[in-house]
Amino acid sequence: MHYHWDFAQIWHYAPLFRTGIEYTLGFTLVSMLCGMALGLVLALARRTGFRPLTLPLGLFAEIFRCTPALVQLVWFYYALPVLLGISLSPATAALMALSIYGGVFYAEIFLSGLANIEPGQWDAGRALGMTPAVLMLRIILPQALRRMRGPLVSQGVLQLKNTSLVSVVTVPDLVYQGQLVASATYRPLEVYSTIAVIYFCLLFPLTQAARLLDRGVA
Amino acid sequence: MSDATIPGEPMIAVSALRKSFGQNVVLHDVSLDVPQGGVTALIGPSGSGKSTLLRCINLLERPDGGSLRVDRTVLDFDRVGRKSALPARALAEIRAEAGMVFQSFNLFPHMSVIENVASGPIYVRRIPRATAMERARALLDRVGLAHRADASPAMLSGGQKQRVAIARALAMDPRIMLFDEATSALDPALVGEVLSIMRTLADDGMTMIVVTHEMAFARDVADEVVFMADGYVVERGAARQVIEAPNEARTKEFLRHFHLGASA
Numbered sequence: 001m002h003y004h005w006d007f008a009q010i011w012h013y014a015p016l017f018r019t020g021i022e023y024t025l026g027f028t029l030v031s032m033l034c035g036m037a038l039g040l041v042l043a044l045a046r047r048t049g050f051r052p053l054t055l056p057l058g059l060f061a062e063i064f065r066c067t068p069a070l071v072q073l074v075w076f077y078y079a080l081p082v083l084l085g086i087s088l089s090p091a092t093a094a095l096m097a098l099s100i101y102g103g104v105f106y107a108e109i110f111l112s113g114l115a116n117i118e119p120g121q122w123d124a125g126r127a128l129g130m131t132p133a134v135l136m137l138r139i140i141l142p143q144a145l146r147r148m149r150g151p152l153v154s155q156g157v158l159q160l161k162n163t164s165l166v167s168v169v170t171v172p173d174l175v176y177q178g179q180l181v182a183s184a185t186y187r188p189l190e191v192y193s194t195i196a197v198i199y200f201c202l203l204f205p206l207t208q209a210a211r212l213l214d215r216g217v218a
Numbered sequence: 219m220s221d222a223t224i225p226g227e228p229m230i231a232v233s234a235l236r237k238s239f240g241q242n243v244v245l246h247d248v249s250l251d252v253p254q255g256g257v258t259a260l261i262g263p264s265g266s267g268k269s270t271l272l273r274c275i276n277l278l279e280r281p282d283g284g285s286l287r288v289d290r291t292v293l294d295f296d297r298v299g300r301k302s303a304l305p306a307r308a309l310a311e312i313r314a315e316a317g318m319v320f321q322s323f324n325l326f327p328h329m330s331v332i333e334n335v336a337s338g339p340i341y342v343r344r345i346p347r348a349t350a351m352e353r354a355r356a357l358l359d360r361v362g363l364a365h366r367a368d369a370s371p372a373m374l375s376g377g378q379k380q381r382v383a384i385a386r387a388l389a390m391d392p393r394i395m396l397f398d399e400a401t402s403a404l405d406p407a408l409v410g411e412v413l414s415i416m417r418t419l420a421d422d423g424m425t426m427i428v429v430t431h432e433m434a435f436a437r438d439v440a441d442e443v444v445f446m447a448d449g450y451v452v453e454r455g456a457a458r459q460v461i462e463a464p465n466e467a468r469t470k471e472f473l474r475h476f477h478l479g480a481s482a
Contacts, residue, residue, distance in 0.1 A: 118324075120320060120324035123324060124320065124383075128341075128387075128390060129310055130342055134342070139326055
């Protein structure tokens with residue numbers, strides 16, 4: 001069988017892809033920031049060792065770690081509004097699901113990063129009279145973040161790729177826009193090839209930059 | 219050095235301090251006074267509780283009972299109760315007045331040498347960065363490391379790291395200094411440079427408690443030596459007497475393992 005590749009038509013839809021890229025990057029950025037904030041809170045809460053806090057949070061984290069992001073996304077869009085009697089826009093539901101899904105993984109990264117800091121660093125900061133917040137911000141986190149850089153980049157890469165799932169709730173990300181173009185042109189092979197190349201071009205520089213950073217500064 | 223804020227009272231007063239880790243009692247009603255400008259050496263086998271006692275004095279460990287006074291700040295652990303938080307203000311005051319030097323240096327690896335020294339004044343005392351750095355440079359000069367100000371701690375020898383750690387503690391203008399086996403992690407060749415700085419501090423009138431295995435240093439620099447074993451104070455007295463002519467059998471047994479040379 002011989003397939004005649006034709007990318008010419010796809011070019012006409014460049015503006016649609018551009019919107020898609022904007023949504024993909026925007027969702028990645030916002031869900032990463034929210035996810036990291038949530039992850040940090042989860043990690044710090046679990047470090048308190050206060051069981052009435054750590055047990056429910058642990059359960060919460062495991063639920064999100066052990067169910068697929070796609071299922072969570074659909075559930076947040078369709079089931080949560082019914083449960084709470086509210087209505088969520090597709091974008092809000094998608095952001096919530098992606099942020100929490102990312103957040104529980106960020107929490108694991110933060111926990112292991114913090115656990116790797118020598119106890120002497122805490123001692124030294126406390127002996128100088130630092131408050132817990134200053135100690136965390138000035139002494140512990142800067143060191144922990146440096147060690148977490150690798151896992152954080154990996155998680156960020158996953159986070160960006162996971163945004164492709166938001167297309168199922170009609171958020172116009174790269175994949176969703178691709179579906180539009182594919183149904184308009186009947187050229188799905190070209191469309192998905194194009195999308196794959198775009199994802200690669202977005203992420204490859206990021207992973208390479210992280211590698212350089214690890215080699216250079218650490 | 220300024221005068222004691224309470225004339226006639228010791229600078230550090232530890233009274234009937236108790237501490238357990240789980241079932242394991244580490245300190246049994248330990249009492250200890252150090253006068254203004256006094257130097258007390260804590261000696262004893264490992265596991266005797268001397269490091270824990272030191273860590274209790276600046277509250278890195280929380281005592282289970284007894285009381286503690288550093289300069290004018292008093293904490294009565296029997297009154298506070300084991301569950302409730304220590305009064306934040308007393309905690310901050312004691313930590314600010316007590317400088318601590320650790321066996322493993324514990325310099326902050328993500329900061330330069332001079333930033334390490336300035337970290338307390340900047341992040342705790344909120345002193346303007348430029349002022350703090352200027353003072354840090356003077357302190358580094360005092361420990362002979364002004365030329366390494368911009369180096370990373372990782373570039374320093376063990377002895378240099380410990381001198382930076384001493385400068386970092388001094389940057390907070392502490393009223394007392396606590397040394398937790400400050401030379402135990404050092405190559406023998408590097409012990410002297412750290413001990414000589416500690417001796418200078420003692421000569422300048424700093425109130426100090428020194429946990430150490432350097433018996434010659436304890437004998438020559440300390441005023442009082444306290445020998446601890448199994449969480450009890452077994453013997454205490456004038457430094458030379460305890461080291462050279464101990465009364466208690468356990469002290470004699472412990473000191474038999476040391477050859478006393480000249481100190482730094």
